[in-house]
Amino acid sequence: MLTSWPVVVMQVPEELNAQEVHLFMQEAGPLLQSVRPRLVLDCSQIRSIDSAGVEMLLHCLEEALKRDGDLKLATLSPESEVILELMRVARIFETFETCDEAVRSFQAVPTDAIPEGAPWQPTVFGEMEALKQAS
């Protein structure tokens, strides 16, 4: 299983309006088209967001999920958080206090540490064979 796709951190512009969204998407678009895109958006610079900005965040998330990737938000200001809550999209995004935390969260489950032949059942249930015998 491939686990070493890079995590890309992108700075979101100060003004997240229709004009800036266009420029931002020129940069982010190719990244989102890649296999399993893993993006962290650094939102620390955001001073204002309009509905086009919120729509863009949703679009990016959708594109990432479509390709089996993910998009996470980091360093959101309280103001930006209020806007996302108001527009009912705050719950959709995974948010982190720092970019580092967001990047680390992609590696939270080191799948390469799981041996190939390991059973898929959670250990609490024991192995399938043991379950069958018990039943």
Place this chain on the structure above:
Amino acid sequence: MAKAIVIVGNDSGPVDLAPSAIQHTVLASVDVLGTSVVRRTVERLLRDGIESIAICCSSSVESEGFDEHPSLTILTAADPWEAAVAELARYEDRLDCVLIMRIGAYVEFDLGDAVRFFGEHSDNVVRGFDDEGPLDLWMIRPEVIDNANLFSRLQLGKSTYYPVRGYINRLRHPRDLRRLVVDSFNSRCRLRPQGSEVRHGIWMCDGAQVEKSARIVSPSFIGRDVTISEQCLVTRYSNIERDSYVDYGTVVEDTTILPNSYVGIGLDLAHSVVDGRSLVNLHHGVMLKIGDPVVMRQNKPLAGVVRSLWSGSGVDGQITAGRNQNAD
């Protein structure tokens, strides 16, 4: 005691002004559960036996809503304290005691007890106070006060303190406004919602319109001529004041919507105070100016133009996350 002077709209001392997030608004003059604190105070003073009240305001907006009551005089001046001084001069030596209040705070007190206290003390100025310190509530003997320096005399001069034992809310921050609403719903103070209690804990005023599919959960208050659109939810100590409009599917929870505010479609408002385009979120401690009129705005222009002007705006609108750290 026969006379009182009520001052609205000018802070008289080093009160905690900075956090007032709904800027340029005296919180006591905005509607809370149907009517303003100023109006409630004036009505209570009249009920308690004050024969005439001079209301001194810095703008006519603050005096709005007072019926033409024969016992009320409205005085508007850039500095309402000047108007108060002029009014005091009119009384000359005819009165033993004049009550002066700056609203400000919402204060419940026993007028009879206060006057008795004043009579028992020889000081020319008696000032109300509570555990947090002095209040802007004085009783004075007008003939012995140097009117020219009334403001500084009351603020800084020697006075006897009268302990106010009733409910007090200083209304310095939108958070205090929310606390007043919650305290009223929980009967912790004498302030009661206007209108009628249509179901247990749900108050509605005349002209309020709630669509069938909207849900109102107790305790909540729906003010005069408010519209709650379909699929909305109003819950947990929310109050929506007169002439406001909550559009389709929006959730209002633990929130105050001040008069004449429009709240757009499909929003989630929680732990907030909304005044037209201003939004104070008390949970995050921030104030935002919403630039997109489709999201939030004043419901009706003050001139009273019809609501059909709503549509068509907001193409270039913007939700602006203003950085106002004072809101906390």
